[in-house]
Amino acid sequence: MKKVLAILGLVSNTLAFAQQSTDSPTAESTPKPAPAAEKNELKYNLNESGSHFFKATFLNQTWLRFNQSNPGTTVVGDPKENTFDIGLRRTRIQMFGQINDHVVLYLQFGMNNFNFQNGFPSFNTAGTPSNRKIQAFFHDAVGEYLVWKNKDYLKIGAGLTIVNGLSRFSQPSVSSILSMDVPVFAQATVDQTDEFSRKLSVYARGQVGPIDYRFAVSDPFPAQTSGSVPPALGPNANFALKGHHKQFQGLLLYQFFDKESNQTPGYMTGTYLGKKKIFNLEAGFISQKNALWHTGETATDTVYQNLNLWSVAAFLDMPVNRATGSAISAYLGYFNLDYGKNYLRYNGIMNPATGTTQAIGGLGGTQGNAFPMFGTGSVIYSQVGYLLGQNVLGNAGALMPYAQAQIGNYDRVNGSMGVYNVGLNWLIKGHNSKLTLDYQNRPYYQALPSGQLDAQGRRGQVVLQYQVFI
Template sequence: MRKILAILCFVGSHSIFAQPSADSLASAKTARPKPVPEKNELKYNLNESGSHFFKVTFLNQTWLRLNQSNPGTTVVGDAKDQTFDIGLRRTRIQLFGQLNDRVLVYFQFGMNNFNFLNASPAFNTTGTVSNRKVQAFFHDALAEYLVFKDRDYLKIGGGLTIVNGLSRFSQPGVSSILSMDVPVFAQATVDQTDEFARKLSLYARGQVGRFDYRVAISDPFPIQTNGAAPPALGPNANFALKGHTKQFQGLLLYQFFDKESNQTPGYMTGTYLGKKKIVNLEAGFISQRNAVWHTGATATDTVYQNLNLWSVAAFLDMPVNRAKGSAVSAYLGYFNLDYGKNYLRYNGIMNPASGTTQSVGGLGGTQGNAFPMFGTGSVIYSQVGYLFRQDLLGSNGTLMPYAQAQLGNYDRVNRSMGVYNVGLNWLIKGHNSKITLDYQNRPYYIALPATGQLDAQGRRGQLVLQYQVFI
């Protein structure tokens, strides 16, 4: 009997302790679900694996700028020694997708260089009608076919595209650039015979082993359609107003370590922020027959010349300390540029000035922040940046200082031209939320009466604060 009572007591006590309490039942009912991982892209999967998808991105770069004006600068008719302006350097929407195993489509829509002077086609003081609301346009619109399934050996595409030759900076992925802005001289025909570096092209690209290549046949736009009055035929070369020939271009890279992304057509990453180990050598070219003209022995004698541009460069972007997230990025390139006899063109990025009272050798657009950006001769371009550890500022991100230099030796300029930038990136959330402070120092020129050659007379500076948001 005692044994039976002992067994009953043991069973009862066990059932009491095994019974869940009311509190534990309540907490189980109110338990929170596991948190859903935070999304960092706007992407719609077209199949279960996500290999077929459609994706949307948004980019906006806002500038606050203080600029020391080139001599003679005027702004809406008033002389200005310096200017302060607010502008949108780039506002873009990308839409692209892998529709099936072989077909990719890519579109980009947006606008560039939109400040208080911006209008269409350009600001003017002559009373000609213009419209500041006509600005956004399609930058890219193309389709691409993967020839060998599951292999990046060969992709054939066509449409309006930035797939270019010459260099990686001729087709930059602007959301990920190291410095505040790209070296625009590398977009060699920008807004002359292309649409903001894009051309109507048939191209092939791919990766075979450690080689990355792209070649294209492009159909250039006539310079008469770029929205500005074309320069008159004269003794110095300019893009020809007669004739139309195709443009041929190509770029070849050898990748020593990690391979760069080959997904989106053309666009090449500025810096991977230590997420890849990249060491590349590259060589590229652009060529077009009878692209430019100038007068010969007499004013009625027209001479046509070919456009021939080529470059060689090295690019490095790799982690320094993977555990801390520090990294280094660097680029060094040599550009040999033949636009024809004494070709020279000024350009000022989102120029804050509308005119000038001082002519520089008959060249246009010399006011504001402009300098001789494009010309027959050669350019050495370099940039370097260092990414500090990822937790440098705690939850507020990290810093990445940089420096860049463009050294131009142009036939029409008396001495080497140096344009220098130093800056600091505050990477709040990588490239998705980034503040950049950039200072640029550039030369200004006069034309010597006897020869028409440009001679440096001094230097000017520009300070820009940029905020970039990229989704």
């Protein structure tokens, strides 16, 4: 019993001393472990160094939009001078990774332009049920092989891919764009002979010194599989519904300062928000034999024409003041576009309208917010943005105002066609959480007896976009 009491007393004295030592202001306390750094990506390393990995990204862009309608616009049968709609411009899942020293796998799944009228039977569907739940699809599915380990000299890939010619905006990284939306005219065959600008291709790309290059041979889709009724053969060129030829394309960039990332197949960053010093000159092309057709001297004569598109451009994206975080981003490009005789196509991004009572020269999709976006002729496109210093909003993020202009001179349109946007990005957490307010001003047209389009006035739209990206 005495031994037990002695042991208890010893323990009690030890605990008391320990408590006294802990409470003493001169006692050393055990340092708390530093909090773990917050992760900004979903990445699984396949080796210890992390050079082999697989990662996933998620993107969602939600639009709230007010639009002044083109004349004659109807929405589900009702005339509408203006519209308000809510939609998902893009919802995407990317999965990609460096599987070993030589192999990259890249997949992207998602949907685009999902608003209230998704699946609406706008053409030739009398008595045919529609389905709003068929929008998501694979955008990319490509495998790529790096020929020399740790050297970007040559990468060979194949699959469904956006690796493209013509320009950097023909293969944009939509999560990092400067303006609210990309200049879609640069995705020259979008949803005509491709799948939302993706094509079944085999390609070679890489970087050698300051040169960044990509060349591809693509197997275009027939225009009949686009999901809409193709235009009938007529005096003005449209994509041919007979014959099948491969498409050839390429893009060369000369990089004066920092090199742009070459890891992900195809996609090119919109703005680096001052994190890199970039100045590039670029030139690109797309060519396809007998891609278009039209009638000749008589309605029974068929004339085939080649698709020939090329562009030259300059891209600037660099810090202005590293201490404050200010930066500038700018692009200026000239596009020479030969789609054949008098080719012209209207397009309205996530069009909020379903029909029109004022058809324009046999062209489709002229309602809502549409304008002549694609055509034989030329386009000058420019954009500029300025990232204001961090002292403007402090911890609340950063502001980046921008302006852009698309000035088209199309053979079938009288005079120049100018579409102008001004906007403001609130970069709450860089591109990961971004709120954009954008105003667009565009022309609307009527057809003259000659078939030429003549401007009649202008309309506008205001869009508030919220982007979440991880």
